[in-house]
Amino acid sequence: MKRAVISGMGVVTALGDGLDGLLEGLHAGQSAVQRMPGWEDYKGLRSLVGAPLQLKNEKAIPRRNRRSMGRMSIYAVQAAEQALADAAFDREQLSGGRVGCVIGSTMGGAQALTEAFEIMIPERDLSLLNSMKFFQCLSHTAAxxxxxxxxxxxxxxATCAxxxxxxxxxxxxxxxxxxxxQDAVLCGGxxxxxxxxxATFDILxxxxxxxxxxxxxxxxxxDSRRDGLVCGxxxxLVLIEExxxxxxxxxxxxxxxLGYDTNAGGTHVSQSNRDGLRICMANALRDADLKPENVDLISAHATGTLQGDAEEAGGIADLFGEDTPVSGLKGHLGHTLGASGAIELAATLGMMRDGVICxxxxxxxxxxxxxxxxxxxDPLENHFQTVIKNGSAFGGINAALICRLMNH
Amino acid sequence: MNRSEIIEKTNAVFEESFEIAPEQLIPTAHVFNDLGLDSLDTVDLVVALQKKFTVSIRDDARIREIRTLNDIYDFIATIISETPNS
Incomplete structure (x- = not known):
């Protein structure tokens, strides 16, 4: 089995430009969460907050390429540019068949999907539907x-869990x-x-x-006063390279x-459980040939929901006890859903390089x-080397990834 | 609707939907060769023209004969003249 490294990373987030902007915002304790204008117009929507980001420089992407992209695909192209530059990767290799691209999301382009239905359904008429709408909302639109x-x-x-x-x-x-x-794969969400x-979460x-x-x-x-998640x-994206x-x-x-696992709790369609997550983390440790005490830091999923956070804390306590620091970044960024694992992994590796976890x-x-x-x-200074990144999703699905910092 | 209004509205479609600079929008400009549209863009051009002029042209075979901006101006003028109460 070959070894795999992360040779480049790119992020587009609400906290700042690229990874440097994100790290600056995290260390400054900033929040991207705000009240969302117009959301009060939706009857029954109780949560009126979100963590939005503004599109920047999207016209740097030629119109012929951009026409099939919704916001999430533009974010992905910009993050991909960053990751390839960070890795100093030769772009000519991208077309040789030895480089792949796996990018996931929760449901594809939500904005384009909504627009397509708004055009098509009221009059059962698709004569005003343009050719690019479905390219913008496909589940694999970013990839x-x-x-x-x-x-x-x-x-x-595309992975869609x-x-x-x-x-x-x-x-x-x-x-x-x-x-x-593959020699290299551009991966993330x-x-x-x-x-x-x-609304998907609000009705639950x-x-x-x-x-x-x-x-x-x-x-x-x-936190004891947590009352649910906030979408961001x-x-x-990370470039995984042999x-x-x-x-x-x-x-x-x-x-x-060093290690990875994904599994399912098998007990509930929307709720995670401590045993499923513990088994997932234990499997990732086994894949990495590590013991719990070899992990310096746990980057938690920690969305701020009542049930999910308690189950994750329980699963972590069962496997790691109370010595290993547990960090969560959704208080800054909101829950970026299908992108959260990769964004938070990149941010955490950046903080580990700097020797300070926010x-x-x-x-x-x-x-x-x-x-x-x-x-x-409180901000935690240490010589962090090995991190486990957790994630949980609808369907009781868990994922855990273990990375060790190199040469930083 | 007079011809200058048709030209103005049609050119607006090219600026808004295809990001074509106004100075490129001359009557003899070839939609594919000069303005850079392709077959997928023509689907969106039809949709945008339908919205702009509130007409139904999607299944009109005369669309296939269009080559230049002037062809579009002529086509829209014809469609409007054929529309009752236009």
């Missing part, structure tokens, strides 16, 4: 558009590189904020609704991917049901 834009001709796919989509994309990329089928997406009472007038106080991962948007391939190029990779924003008093683990309530 398709990035591979078209960059001329990637290897393995192209809601909030673990990007971790599963990285897991699939890892398998492709380990098996030798992209997501766009839309009221239809927030999983969203935060008690902080509509104080949006920066929510979400509150693991953005993209995170170890020898990267070394031959003389680059300095970010990290080696405090979990809005975590002031850990809930009693989230006890038994070591929360990061």
């Amino acid at each position: 398709m558009n990035v591979s078209q834009y960059l001329g990637i001709t290897g393995y192209v796919a 809601a909030c673990v989509s990007s971790l599963q994309a990285i897991g699939l990329g890892l398998d492709l590189v380990r098996s030798g089928r 992209s997501e766009e904020l839309h009221p239809t997406v927030t 009472f999983a969203t935060s609704s008690g902080f509509n007038d104080n949006p920066r106080e929510t979400p509150r991962p693991f 948007e953005g993209c995170g 170890y020898e391939h990267a070394m031959a190029r003389g680059i300095r990779p970010w990290a080696e991917i 405090a979990t924003r809005n975590l002031h008093t850990p809930g009693k049901d989230c006890a038994g683990i070591r929360h990061v309530t």
Whole structure:
């Protein structure tokens, strides 16, 4: 089995430009959450907050390429450009069949999907539907558009398991590189904020609704006053490269991917459970040939929901006990859903490189049901080397990825 | 609707939907060779013209004869003249 490294990373987030902007915002304790104008027009929508980001420089992408892209695909192209530049990857290799692209999302382009239905359904008439609408909303729209834009001709796919989509994309990329089928795979997730997406969680009472007038106080991962998640948007991509391939190029990779697992709890369609997550993390440790004490940091999924955070804390406590620091980033960024795993992995590796993990924003008093683990309530300085990144999704699906920092 | 209004509205479609600079929008401009549209764009051009002029042209075979901006101006003028109460 071949070894795999992360040789480049790119992010588009609400906190700032690229990875540097994101890290600056995290260390400054900033929040991207705000009250969303117009959302009060939706009857029954209780959560009126979100973590939006503004499109920038989208016209740098030629119209012929951009016409098939919704926001999430534009984010993905911009993150892909960053990741390739970060990896100093030769673009001519992208079209040789040995480089792939796996980018996931929860439901494709929500904005385009809504627009398509708004045009087509009221009068049962598709005469005003343009040719690009469905390209913008396909479940693989980001993977398709990035591979078209960059001329990637290897393995192209989309993982669509809601909030673990990007971790599963990285897991699939890892398998492709380990098996030798690809030399490198651009992997991650992209997501766009839309009221239809927030509504999916809102009708399940999983969203935060008690902080509509104080949006920066929510979400509150693991906190005693947490009342649900807040949807965000953005993209995170990593370039996974075969170890020898990267070394031959003389680059300095970010990290080696040591282990991965994805599983399902098998008990509930919307709720995660501690046993499923514990087994997933244990399987990832076994894949990495590591023990729990070899992990320096846990980057939690920690969406700020009552049930999910308690189950994750329980699963972590069962496997790691209360010594390993547990960090969560959704208090800053909101829940970027299918993009969250890759965005938070990139941010965490960046913070590990800098030797400081930011405090979990809005975590002031850990809930009693989230006890038994070591929360990061103040910035934490250390020589972090090995991290496990968790994710959980509808369907009781879990994912866990273990990386070790290299040469930083 | 007079011809200058047709020209103005048609050119607006090219600026808004296809990001074509106004100075390129001369009557003899070839829609594919000069303005850079392709077969997928023509689907969207028809949709945009339908919206702009509130007409139904999607299944009109005369669309296939269009080559230049002037052809579009002529076609829209014909369609409007054929529309009752236009």
